[in-house]
Amino acid sequence: MADKLPILDLKRSYAAIRDEINEALERVFESQSFILGPEVRAFEEDVESYLESGTVADRTAVGCASGTDALLLALMALDVGPGDEVVTTPYSFFATASCITRLGAVPVFADIDPATCNIDLKEAAAKFTAKTKVFLPVHLFGQTVPVEEIAAFCRERGVAVVEDAAQAFGAWRRIEDENAKAANAVLRAGVMGDIGCYSFFPTKNLGACGDAGMAVAADPRVGERLRKLRVHGAGTTYLHEEVGLNSRLDAIQAAILRVKLRRLEAWNAERRVLADRYRLLFGARGLVGEHVTLPAELAGNCHIYHQYVIRAKRRDALMEFLEQRGISARVYYPLPLHLQKCFAFRGYKEGAFPESERLARESLALPVFNGLLAEEQERLADAAAEFYTR
């Protein structure tokens, strides 16, 4: 039997950077400085420069312990609390909504656009009330939400925009903006609103070797507040102006992420090639439309395919069939957020967000990672064709 095809194999990309990672680790060990410090600041500066390239954005980057904490810190920096509403998508990872309820605020969901799986901006706008404090779009699976289309609406209502860009570091969309620095300006995920939040969980396109995250702020004063909030709210050591978190990024993760950031553009480009190949392979086997729907990429968008998520007829049976042939596929996410037990207090019932619920029944993430081989993708497409034509 053929080797197992995993959903993700990080060993393949690690092999190419082993020496650089070892050098970076040695530098940190020699420094014996492990929490925050120059290595973390250097990584923050690397990200600030990366986000500037060809974009309209000046940002203050603040490393923290995880993507979840980045979201929590962002909402804390905007004083979100009891009585406030945050409009977001019901189709995302749990942390998108838990950061809201942890602060005593209320998540207000708006259904997704079935084409992109991202929040539908018209639905979202319709959910705004006088209590709406933040709009929290998620750039799901690595494709950006066209935040600029709702930016003015948010501004007029005094609603801040916090982007959950946990899955989209490096994704961008082309924009026409008179303030753009470059003629062909692009807006990167995480710099479209007031604060952008990234996760560097090891499976992400830019992944650490443990938990790590970052919040980037448009307003340097908000950046400063984030910096305080990540160290227990202390402006000066042991002097606390407010209660924050212990959410520091460590130097080892920062050093590793600096190495990987240098490769990111090439790695994301490789993922786009993999996505193109899936498109060709599924197309050539006549599966598209009748049996599966492939991810749609909006015009002007550079999708970075953090996940390659298709919709599949008889999804669960297909997944089992692939598993029997040693091919892993996963469901992100089987139960939308509005139906999670811990959010039952919101009173949402099944049927409240039909597109999200349908996606939960149909979505299937296929292996997409650096080093995935063409023959492995072919094997998967052949197995899918066998399943649908038996």
Ligand SMILES: Cc1ncc(COP(=O)(O)O)c(C=O)c1O
């Ligand atoms: C959309 C989304 N939001 C938030 C998070 C939380 O990030 P982390 O796992 O680094 O806490 C993740 C990552 O898992 C995510 O995918």
